[in-house]
Amino acid sequence: MPTNTKPQIHQTALSGRADEMQASPIRRLVPLADAAKKRGIKVYHLNIGQPDIATPPEIMAAVHNFEEKVLAYGPSQGLLALREEIKKYFAHHGITITPDEVIVTTGGSEAIMFALMAIGDAGDEILIPEPFYTNYNGFATMSAMKLVPVPTHVEDGFGIPARAEFEKRITPRTRAIMYCSPNNPTGAILSHKDIEMIVQIAIERNLWIMADEVYREFTYDGGHHTSILSYPEVADRAIMLDSISKRFSACGARIGCMVSKNKKIMDAALKFGQARLCPPTIEQMGAIAGYQTIEKFLDSMISEYQYRRDIVCEELAHIPGAVFTKPAGAFYIMPKLPIDDADKFAQWLLTNYSHEGATVMVAPGDGFYASPDKGKQEVRIAYVLKEADLRQAMKTLVKAVETYNKL
Amino acid sequence: MPTNTKPQIHQTALSGRADEMQASPIRRLVPLADAAKKRGIKVYHLNIGQPDIATPPEIMAAVHNFEEKVLAYGPSQGLLALREEIKKYFAHHGITITPDEVIVTTGGSEAIMFALMAIGDAGDEILIPEPFYTNYNGFATMSAMKLVPVPTHVEDGFGIPARAEFEKRITPRTRAIMYCSPNNPTGAILSHKDIEMIVQIAIERNLWIMADEVYREFTYDGGHHTSILSYPEVADRAIMLDSISKRFSACGARIGCMVSKNKKIMDAALKFGQARLCPPTIEQMGAIAGYQTIEKFLDSMISEYQYRRDIVCEELAHIPGAVFTKPAGAFYIMPKLPIDDADKFAQWLLTNYSHEGATVMVAPGDGFYASPDKGKQEVRIAYVLKEADLRQAMKTLVKAVETYNKL
Numbered sequence: 001m002p003t004n005t006k007p008q009i010h011q012t013a014l015s016g017r018a019d020e021m022q023a024s025p026i027r028r029l030v031p032l033a034d035a036a037k038k039r040g041i042k043v044y045h046l047n048i049g050q051p052d053i054a055t056p057p058e059i060m061a062a063v064h065n066f067e068e069k070v071l072a073y074g075p076s077q078g079l080l081a082l083r084e085e086i087k088k089y090f091a092h093h094g095i096t097i098t099p100d101e102v103i104v105t106t107g108g109s110e111a112i113m114f115a116l117m118a119i120g121d122a123g124d125e126i127l128i129p130e131p132f133y134t135n136y137n138g139f140a141t142m143s144a145m146k147l148v149p150v151p152t153h154v155e156d157g158f159g160i161p162a163r164a165e166f167e168k169r170i171t172p173r174t175r176a177i178m179y180c181s182p183n184n185p186t187g188a189i190l191s192h193k194d195i196e197m198i199v200q201i202a203i204e205r206n207l208w209i210m211a212d213e214v215y216r217e218f219t220y221d222g223g224h225h226t227s228i229l230s231y232p233e234v235a236d237r238a239i240m241l242d243s244i245s246k247r248f249s250a251c252g253a254r255i256g257c258m259v260s261k262n263k264k265i266m267d268a269a270l271k272f273g274q275a276r277l278c279p280p281t282i283e284q285m286g287a288i289a290g291y292q293t294i295e296k297f298l299d300s301m302i303s304e305y306q307y308r309r310d311i312v313c314e315e316l317a318h319i320p321g322a323v324f325t326k327p328a329g330a331f332y333i334m335p336k337l338p339i340d341d342a343d344k345f346a347q348w349l350l351t352n353y354s355h356e357g358a359t360v361m362v363a364p365g366d367g368f369y370a371s372p373d374k375g376k377q378e379v380r381i382a383y384v385l386k387e388a389d390l391r392q393a394m395k396t397l398v399k400a401v402e403t404y405n406k407l
Numbered sequence: 408m409p410t411n412t413k414p415q416i417h418q419t420a421l422s423g424r425a426d427e428m429q430a431s432p433i434r435r436l437v438p439l440a441d442a443a444k445k446r447g448i449k450v451y452h453l454n455i456g457q458p459d460i461a462t463p464p465e466i467m468a469a470v471h472n473f474e475e476k477v478l479a480y481g482p483s484q485g486l487l488a489l490r491e492e493i494k495k496y497f498a499h500h501g502i503t504i505t506p507d508e509v510i511v512t513t514g515g516s517e518a519i520m521f522a523l524m525a526i527g528d529a530g531d532e533i534l535i536p537e538p539f540y541t542n543y544n545g546f547a548t549m550s551a552m553k554l555v556p557v558p559t560h561v562e563d564g565f566g567i568p569a570r571a572e573f574e575k576r577i578t579p580r581t582r583a584i585m586y587c588s589p590n591n592p593t594g595a596i597l598s599h600k601d602i603e604m605i606v607q608i609a610i611e612r613n614l615w616i617m618a619d620e621v622y623r624e625f626t627y628d629g630g631h632h633t634s635i636l637s638y639p640e641v642a643d644r645a646i647m648l649d650s651i652s653k654r655f656s657a658c659g660a661r662i663g664c665m666v667s668k669n670k671k672i673m674d675a676a677l678k679f680g681q682a683r684l685c686p687p688t689i690e691q692m693g694a695i696a697g698y699q700t701i702e703k704f705l706d707s708m709i710s711e712y713q714y715r716r717d718i719v720c721e722e723l724a725h726i727p728g729a730v731f732t733k734p735a736g737a738f739y740i741m742p743k744l745p746i747d748d749a750d751k752f753a754q755w756l757l758t759n760y761s762h763e764g765a766t767v768m769v770a771p772g773d774g775f776y777a778s779p780d781k782g783k784q785e786v787r788i789a790y791v792l793k794e795a796d797l798r799q800a801m802k803t804l805v806k807a808v809e810t811y812n813k814l
Contacts, residue, residue: 012615012644015582018525018675027483027681048480055478063689064471071462071657071693073455076434106513106661109683118425122529122551138682144529144551175422206419237419250478252688254513268425274434275545276516280687281659282470286478 021141025134025367026380032350033361042358043350044385044393049184049331051384053249053304056297062289066282076273078104078257079284085291086257093216095229101261103269104287106279108214108243108256109135115239115258116143118268119208120175126210127169128178129160131185131334131368131375133212136178148174149370154336154378157325158186160194166201176208176239177201182215182225185334185368185380187309187327189219192226199234208265209234212241214256215330217298220306223328235261246331248290249301253283305331308383308390315394319401331384334365336377337401342366345404346379353400360397428548432541432774433787439757440768449765450757451792451800456591456738458791460656460711463704469696473689483680485511485664486691492698493664500623502636508668510676511694513686515621515650515663516542522646522665523550525675526615527582533617534576535585536567538592538741538775538782540619543585555581556777561743561785564732565593567601573608583615583646584608589622589632592741592775592787594716594734596626599633606641615672616641619648621663622737624705627713630735642668653738655697656708660690712738715790715797722801726808738791741772743784744808749773752811753786760807767804 026048033043077083083099090097105111120126122144128136130149140147150165152158166177177198181190190198202209211228219225228238243256260266312333313326321338339345343364353359365378381397383390433455440450484490490506497504512518527533529551535543537556547554557572559565573584584605588597597605609616618635626632635645650663667673719740720733728745746752750771760766772785788804790797 012526012613014671014675015524015526015531016528018672018678021675021678021682023678024483024681050477050480052477054476059478060473063473066467066470069461070457070459071466071659073457073658076431106687107683113683117422117549119419119422121423124422135682135684138678142524142550142679142682208419251480252478252685254685254687264421265425268421268428271425271428271430271545272549274431275428275542275549276514276520277542278659278661280513280661280690282689283687 017141017144022137022367024138026363029346029350029361032347036350036359040357041354044358044360044389044396046381046383046385046393047361047363049246049382049384050251051246051249051331052386052389053301055250056248056290056293058289058293058296059248059250059286062285063282066285071281074278074281074284076278077270078102078279079281079288082284082288085288089291089294090229093227095227097229097259097261101259101266103258103266103273104279104284105256105258105273106276107254108212108241108245109139111241111243111256111258112136112139112212113143114269114272115210115241116140116145117272118265120145123173124175125171125173126176126178127166127174130370131158131365131378133180133184134367137370147370151371152186154323154334158183158188158334160190160197163197163201166198170205174205174207176210178210178212180212180214182218182329184215184330185332187330187332187334189223189225189328195226195228195231199231202234202237207237209238210241211238214241214243214246216242217247217302218305218331219329220309221328225329229259237262239265244287244290247294247298248287250283250286250290253286254280255283255287305383308385308387309333311387311390312381312383312394315391315398318398331382333381333383334368334378335381337379339377339401339404341376342379348404349400353403355396355399358392358396360393360400362397424548424551429544429774431545433770436753436757436768439754443757443766447764448761451765451767451796451803453788453790453792453800454768454770456653456789456791457658458653458656458738459793460708462657463655463697463700465696465700465703466655466657466693469692470689473692478688481685481688481691483685484677485509485686486688486695489691489695492695496698496701497636500634502634504636504666504668508666508673510665510673510680511686511691512663512665513683514661515619515648515652516546518648518650518663518665519543519546519619520550521676521679522617522648523547523552524679525672527552530580531582532578532580533583533585534573534581537777538565538772538785540587540591541774544777554777558778559593561730561741565590565595565741567597567604570604570608573605577612581612581614583617585617585619587619587621589625589736591622591737592739594737594739594741596630596632596735602633602635602638606638609641609644614644616645617648618645621648621650621653623649624654624709625712625738626736627716628735632736636666644669646672651694651697654701654705655694657690657693657697660693661687662690662694712790715794716740718794718797719788719790719801722798722805725805738789740788740790741775741785742788744786746784746808746811748783749786755811756807760810762803762806765799765803767800767807769804
């Protein structure tokens with residue numbers, strides 16, 4: 001050993017971000033669910049936003065018809081034909097964009113990562129209404145940035161906080177306000193007035209806006225979601241994040257996009273995109289077919305989710321003390337249940353409970369909060385199962401709360 | 408405007424890493440190539456590792472036969488059936504791994520990102536022989552880490568540097584030694600003795616080893632590459648990075664993997680994997696078919712590349728003053744040409760040159776170096792075209808060097 005070698009015992013330890021990285025509250029209980037299934041128990045998955053609705057046959061046909069001889073790299077910004085379809089899709093929503101204002105990403109996940117990395121460095125902050133999609137926590141850790149939660153509350157249907165709640169959390173490190181509407185996990189929709197408020201703060205405080213609009217069309221009872229791309233006054237600071245996963249019931253495709261009219265942020269995203277070469281080619285062909293035939297399947301899909309939402313709310317009403325508001329959009333609900341600890345409850349459901357040979361998997365609420373000790377009595381329920389399964393799952397859950405509280 | 412509002416004029420600027428992020432030297436000249444094509448000029452693409460070899464029909468058949476009703480999320484660590492095939496594939500190479508020691512990633516790119524983020528934080532350093540695959544620069548910037556280059560030289564065939572060259576660059580921030588063998592962009596292969604040296608340094612200085620083995624089978628003239636997974640003494644510190652892109656001529660699939668016997672790093676990678684949910688599902692089915700039928704197509708593919716390598720070397724020998732060694736592996740060569748500036752030359756090829764209606768696109772060498780002012784006379788050539796095209800492309804290049812030097 002050379003004399004200048006000093007043993008550095010802990011050098012092969014993991015990074016700080018690896019240690020800090022949360023295990024997904026949606027997926028971390030999967031081993032317990034697998035064990036339950038091995039014991040012969042049916043597990044209803046209300047924990048993950050994986051719909052049982054068939055992927056439209058047009059999308060599958062495009063995959064089956066992929067006839068290139070070489071499965072080659074595509075453009076880093078995504079296939080032009082797909083970006084043209086996305087342009088048309090937005091035109092249908094009354095929004096004018098060009099294909100150059102779109103970069104196709106490997107899932108909405110990558111769109112969020114590109115946006116975060118493009119606007120912030122280690123230690124920079126993003127304001128976000130809480131609870132929020134749990135994987136934002138992971139993306140922030142990976143990019144060494146910090147999510148600054150702005151609290152919303154189950155008691156008032158997770159309504160947007162007052163302007164002062166945002167303003168008092170702005171620091172010199174604040175880079176953006178991020179939101180998801182229709183919201184995962186709460187199902188709340190930001191009104192035009194809500195978005196107006198965020199737009200005004202962003203302009204006055206010179207911040208970016210990151211809008212996750214994955215559930216754009218998932219609005220019920222005649223409700224409507226307004227895209228951030230509809231606000232010309234923030235065209236230079238708006239970053240729209242999107243995915244086909246839910247809209248086309250094609251979660252395994254891993255196709256999303258980032259849209260902005262700010263050329264410098266699109267240039268930055270493209271450089272990130274070039275490093276990872278391209279999004280998957282075959283699924284882009286599927287996505288093209290999906291956008292071309294969206295009118296054939298989308299309305300009936302949304303009606304089905306509205307129907308499922310009503311079933312979930314109907315059953316939840318049978319739990320004395322449960323607190324929730326009927327969600328206006330997306331396909332999640334985040335009720336507060338009369339239980340001591342949702343994480344303990346979710347584990348218990350998988351390890352110690354069954355009713356008529358079945359149990360339920362839910363996502364514990366605390367994983368959707370950045371603030372400690374929040375969401376301890378909340379669970380996220382994804383209403384992604386067909387009626388019969390959903391009813392049975394909810395009845396099992398209702399019964400489980402009763403049993404759990406008698407332990 | 409509230410009185411506490413201070414205008415923060417530059418807050419919507421881009422991040423430091425967005426500014427620092429290099430444009431891909433492989434792809435940044437694409438607009439010039441597109442313009443040349445619009446002028447009716449044929450452009451031979453030697454710039455990008457996109458083979459023209461057909462993707463094996465078994466892989467395409469698996470895509471065409473994908474019959475699931477719902478294109479659903481897969482497991483975050485990848486389909487078990489694929490991880491089982493990867494296990495069998497390594498067994499065939501005499502290496503024993505379990506499916507739990509594999510995480511399927513979205514391309515080799517994601518495997519590299521997961522490994523970097525798992526072992527380092529902002530400012531941490533990775534030692535790497537230079538020149539290296541240019542996108543490592545991007546991944547380092549994205550993860551806010553620093554590549555510390557250890558120089559190799561075209562004059563001696565880019566042979567591995569002496570041990571002291573690595574040792575003198577180790578600091579308390581050094582987390583790993585990374586290498587790619589067979590090498591992109593040089594085509595050099597690390598011998599068993601070379602890897603032994605890295606293994607010894609890693610053990611003595613307690614570092615991780617990141618081994619990019621994407622070109623594992625691309626060895627010529629009876630040469631051989633030894634996997635880092637063959638060294639039991641570093642089983643706890645070795646991270647193997649891989650991709651099907653080249654092996655299956657399926658670059659657009661975006662399927663790679665990370666393999667390690669270190670459980671804590673696999674747990675960390677899985678947490679990163681859970682945040683992005685899963686790699687694309689359909690292409691994983693293709694990859695399964697690829698591994699099941701690899702013996703049908705791999706040998707003839709390798710022979711074809713060896714033949715192409717010989718063509719490239721034969722033609723390069725016609726350039727007086729060109730410096731290069733016949734590469735032992737991969738499908739790249741990085742000659743030093745008798746030109747003043749490879750970047751200027753590569754642009755000139757696309758904007759001002761054509762020979763018999765055609766020109767050539769090459770990747771300027773400086774983008775493969777982290778050190779400033781290196782590789783200025785080098786270009787990376789990917790020999791990914793069939794014989795007739797490759798010969799024509801190389802003749803065009805030889806002619807171009809002559810013309811350029813008469814300007």
